[in-house]
């Protein structure tokens with residue numbers, strides 16, 4: 001799909017309307033992270049900074065809802081790579097709700113769980129433009145859209161338009177994907193700088209994606 005990025009950036013006015021200064025504001029970044037890559041980290045940091053969030057929590061899924069061609073490796077290894085990737089950032093952490101719950105990782109289930117566990121937090125669910133396009137197919141999407149604010153980030157090749165309310169944050173357009181990284185490893189090509197060095201080490205040590 002050719003990109004046609006008529007994206008909006010978040011304005012201070014829009015943000016002022018969202019913020020309740022009494023509550024901690026948490027970005028939730030769900031993904032398969034198979035493996036986590038540099039774009040994930042840049043997106044998380046751009047959203048963290050643009051929205052002035054308190055923290056960003058990375059949520060590796062157990063079973064991605066739309067499995068299709070994804071060949072997700074064991075969740076333990078994906079979690080290990082996420083932990084290694086974010087170790088140097090005190091504002092980032094891993095949330096294991098989906099891995100611990102098991103089964104298909106529907107975002108609706110995760111958000112209802114987290115809202116119950118942390119009633120005084122406001123959650124912002126970060127999604128790339130491919131996932132924004134996919135939102136109408138999500139499990140209980142109309143209810144989910146009332147529970148959480150979606151934060152959209154542009155992604156090369158995806159038109160960003162949604163009937164759901166999405167707060168768009170500007171982030172550098174980087175055509176990096178886990179699929180491409182898996183393919184590169186398989187073809188013996190370099191993935192240096194596409195993933196953090198610690199993630200590359202784990203991939204090599206465990207002979208992942210070969």
Ligand SMILES: Nc1ncnc2c1ncn2[C@@H]1O[C@H](COP(=O)(O)OP(=O)(O)OP(=O)(O)O)[C@@H](O)[C@H]1O
Pocket residue numbers: 030031032033034039040043070126127128129130131153154155156174175176177178179180
């Ligand atoms: N380069 C990117 N720019 C913006 N958002 C991205 C980028 N890569 C991934 N995302 C977003 O990160 C979230 C988690 O993505 P995921 O773990 O599936 O990575 P992926 O690179 O899309 O993987 P795959 O290639 O296996 O589909 C999704 O919301 C996705 O849209």
Ligand SMILES: O=C(O)c1ccc[n+]([C@@H]2O[C@H](COP(=O)([O-])O)[C@@H](O)[C@H]2O)c1
Pocket residue numbers: 029030031032033059061064065066105106107108131134137138139
């Ligand atoms: O809940 C759903 O129906 C749903 C459908 C597709 C994707 N998601 C979530 O969106 C996030 C990104 O998905 P993915 O497949 O790109 O890794 C991840 O947290 C998924 O659980 C959720």
